[in-house]
Amino acid sequence: MRCGLWLWTFLLLALPCLVWAADSTDKPTEEPVTSSPSPASEEADVRVELIARQFTTLSAEIAARIVKLPFREGDWFAKGDLLVELYCGIQLAKLNRAKAVLSAESAKAKVLGRLDQLNVTSKMEIVTAKAEEEKAQAEMVIIQTEIEGCRISAPFAGQLVTLPVREHQYVKSGEALVEILDPRVLELAFNMPSRWLQRLHKQDRLLVRIDETGKSYPARILTFGARIDAISQHVKVTGEIIGQFPELSPGMSGRILSGMRQQPAAKP
Numbered sequence: 001m002r003c004g005l006w007l008w009t010f011l012l013l014a015l016p017c018l019v020w021a022a023d024s025t026d027k028p029t030e031e032p033v034t035s036s037p038s039p040a041s042e043e044a045d046v047r048v049e050l051i052a053r054q055f056t057t058l059s060a061e062i063a064a065r066i067v068k069l070p071f072r073e074g075d076w077f078a079k080g081d082l083l084v085e086l087y088c089g090i091q092l093a094k095l096n097r098a099k100a101v102l103s104a105e106s107a108k109a110k111v112l113g114r115l116d117q118l119n120v121t122s123k124m125e126i127v128t129a130k131a132e133e134e135k136a137q138a139e140m141v142i143i144q145t146e147i148e149g150c151r152i153s154a155p156f157a158g159q160l161v162t163l164p165v166r167e168h169q170y171v172k173s174g175e176a177l178v179e180i181l182d183p184r185v186l187e188l189a190f191n192m193p194s195r196w197l198q199r200l201h202k203q204d205r206l207l208v209r210i211d212e213t214g215k216s217y218p219a220r221i222l223t224f225g226a227r228i229d230a231i232s233q234h235v236k237v238t239g240e241i242i243g244q245f246p247e248l249s250p251g252m253s254g255r256i257l258s259g260m261r262q263q264p265a266a267k268p
Contacts, residue, residue: 061149
């Protein structure tokens with residue numbers, strides 16, 4: 001009787017250990033898995049800015065007073081439209097004087113040419129007269145160029161961004177008069193990690209989300225910067241928006257959503 005009691009006690013004590021040993025034999029221990037950040041999570045940190053492909057600041061070529069400013073900030077204009085007109089009264093007077101001087105020097109050179117045929121003048125006088133005629137001609141061309149600078153026309157169609165001057169204001173040569181751009185063709189400017197250069201090429205497609213509109217737009221890569229910043233390990237990239245979207249404007253910003261993958265090359 002006592003032996004049977006000891007046997008049952010032993011079995012009750014050993015049963016949990018046997019169950020644990022069997023369970024650990026059927027299920028192997030798993031190693032902890034460390035997840036690496038996905039490309040999408042990296043791309044979400046890349047900020048982009050919209051810039052106009054064509055933009056410039058037009059400056060005064062001469063010192064003069066502004067007499068006409070046909071457009072205001074935000075106005076649209078066509079290529080060749082007058083943007084700024086400067087007073088050219090002094091230049092016009094100089095041009096008339098230069099024409100008179102040129103006429104006199106041309107007449108003098110012509111008379112000396114006839115006298116040379118009669119051998120009654122020296123070669124030095126003829127050479128000097130010809131040089132004075134060319135000098136007067138060059139002076140007239142300079143003044144004509146200044147007069148052309150009195151009318152500043154649009155080199156391309158677009159919008160007027162800033163107009164820091166006013167009518168009747170006197171401006172100096174080289175002073176900025178008007179800033180213009182063409183917002184219809186937009187490019188992307190952003191800095192990306194240089195390690196992405198291994199999987200990115202020109203013409204690769206992008207999908208960017210613009211903060212101001214809350215929408216996503218297709219784009220493509222155009223160029224990569226020629227130098228990598230050694231400190232930040234980033235490189236400048238230029239892209240472009242594919243298509244026309246009137247709601248987009250230069251200066252808007254956003255982030256890359258997806259598409260940072262190399263596209264297969266087209267078959268010839």
